[in-house]
Amino acid sequence: MKNDAVEECEEGVLIRVLVKAGAPRLRCPVGLEEGLVMVEVHSPPVGGRANRELVKAFAKFLGVSSGSVSIVRGFKDKEKVIRVLGVSVESVRGKLGT
Secondary structure (H helix, E strand, O other): OOOOOEEEEOOEEEEEEEEEOOOOOOEEEEEEEOOEEEEEOOOOOOOOHHHHHHHHHHHHHHOOOHHHEEEEEOOOOOEEEEEEEOOOHHHHHHHHOO
8 A cells, every 4th residue: 555544446545544442532533644544433442343433433524324434454453444435535635634
């Protein structure tokens, strides 16, 4: 992957994220650092709860359905790659302020 946090893929974009699970509250996104979108989720990393919260948070932030957002790499890692269908790189970068 490129060093950029957001890149184009078939039918949408890939976003590299770094997730902090078990945070006091949900914050999506927190900011950008070293080619990653920083996200804090309230749910613990148990039974996929943090992953589900991450998907819902990105769907809400980008204005798409939860079904349009999926984790494609890093299910059990803090660093993940999510795919968002039906959005452009420009629109995601605009929302992220990059």
